[in-house]
Amino acid sequence: MGKLIVEGPVRLTGSVRVSGSKNSALPILAAALLCDERVVLENVPNLMDIHTMIEILSAAGCRVFFENGVAIIDPPTNPCTDIPYELVRKMRASFNVLGPLAAKFQKASVSLPGGCSIGVRPVDYHLEGLQKLGFSIKIEHGIVTAEMEKKIDEAIISLPFPSVGATEHIMTTAAILDGTHTVIENAAMEPEIEDLAIFLNRAGCRVLGAGTKRIEVFGVKKAHGCIHKIIPDRIEAGTYIIAIAATMGDAIVEGLDVSHLISLFDVLKNSGVSLSQLDRDKVRVSMDRRPDPIKIQVTPYPGFPTDLQPQIIVFLSKAQGTSTVIETVFKSRFQHVDELRRFGAKIEVSDGTAIVYGVERLSGAQVSATDLRAAAALVIAGLIANGTTSVNEVDQIFRGYEDIVQKLSNLSAVIEYQK
Structure with missing residues (x-):
């Protein structure tokens, strides 16, 4: 399987268009x-x-x-x-x-x-x-x-x-x-x-x-x-929104359906992210500081989606305090946590709950993707970490993210796919 080489830290800017779901x-x-x-x-x-x-x-x-x-x-x-x-x-x-x-x-x-x-x-x-x-x-x-x-x-x-x-x-x-x-x-x-x-x-x-x-x-x-x-992909949209916020960026996400992401928007606003709806299908995302700590419960729709849980944990890994993420859909869905610790993240997992102790900085690392959404989370971690990150066994990311390398490059990321 291939790998993605990510240089960080970077501040995502520009715009990205969401694909079909x-x-x-x-x-x-x-x-x-x-x-x-x-x-x-x-x-x-x-x-x-x-x-x-x-x-x-x-x-x-x-x-x-x-x-x-x-x-x-x-x-x-x-x-x-x-x-x-x-x-x-x-x-x-x-x-x-x-x-x-x-x-x-x-x-x-x-x-x-x-x-x-x-x-x-x-x-x-x-x-x-x-x-x-x-x-x-x-x-x-x-x-x-x-x-x-x-x-x-x-x-x-x-x-x-x-x-x-x-x-x-x-x-x-x-x-x-x-x-x-x-x-x-x-x-x-x-x-x-x-x-x-x-x-x-x-x-x-x-x-x-x-x-x-x-x-x-x-x-x-x-x-x-x-x-x-086909409707827009709310998980792809959410992933880019989280990535922009995590990198303390300022960018526009186009082609999404805002009504499908209310739970995510509520979480991000409570953590200090600025979200401005520019049009029916266009949102500006900006963040200028480390997130405030929050508590999230992952539940079936219309609750916070399990497919955004790995990504939001990365976002909270640099929060100014301790956050809690309770997973009720797939209680064992924390395989990405061990890999995030390799960046220097401080996370404890017990009985379907992740306690995320915010740290000031992450460092680039060699990591391996355990599943599709974990792969996206590790890429986001690479974007906010100091130095070079290699996300190995990453090909499964192409199961769920169309043109992800090009889209992130358009947002000013320094990212390269290698076989």
Whole structure:
């Protein structure tokens, strides 16, 4: 794997434009399997995970064209419903093709998923939901097979935890179960859920309540083609906003949806960051001192996002006092902390809580990325540290950040990718 060489400290200035949402594009690409006609998706980010999902759609028999942020998906003429392990192991979101394939073609097989190492994320909620929709589930040799067993008039599925992936999977599968009324209780409320529902409705499905804790899906016989634009990536936007604030910079972030980042804005304002909304999709971020210490609780949306937890810990590592970050989504998601200590950060972790003792300065170091968001956090640490930082095993950062080296360079960072 490659590495990113970062020179610090630097003060980020200029502007950066946010790409389309990876976490929205992936489930919508999976949902395109439902459609009997061409689907056109705009504002699709050019990322490793997107290319993996395109390979999965191709393996299922779809014809997919992807160029300049536009993905065109034509339905399969000779469908294949056995998705190979080599593709599914690369990322967790690939598992969400199981339900749509089984709903459309009566039976499908997909390997248990891979992805980032950020803690235990079982697919039990997915499988229990599919069973309540009338599918039989069989797991052998790491392969999950779902087969339509019986038609269900009404399925009420109450999720023990508002899992984003399970909500998306159940919602998409239920969309073309003709005559089945599905209710998802304790559903995830993320903007990506809403975006998926908008896509499904444009394709002729009937989904109500997305963005709330109760989603209703009235199954239709088939889905047709449509054109849909992917929402901005709130996690990418949040990462750049945090990076600008952490470097005591002054820069503009464009192309975001401010309403998706209220929890982050509240945290940053409480720590002393100046955030000015210049337009509907444009924010100026500026910071002229070390942050004030704060307490953050990471919770499902609309709370503070777990995918910004590693980055905000870096920001707080130079605070003027002691901060607390409580992680309730993935309690073991602190693998980046050991690497941050190599910079000189003072952080203690116990039972899902990080105590961050602010220090005056960080020093550049050799570190290794443990997962996608940790990689971004280590890059931010390199930007604020004195000297040279080498973030090794960094290629996974390209799973979630389009053109990150160029975008940071445009913000005055001194950063280079080396294989």
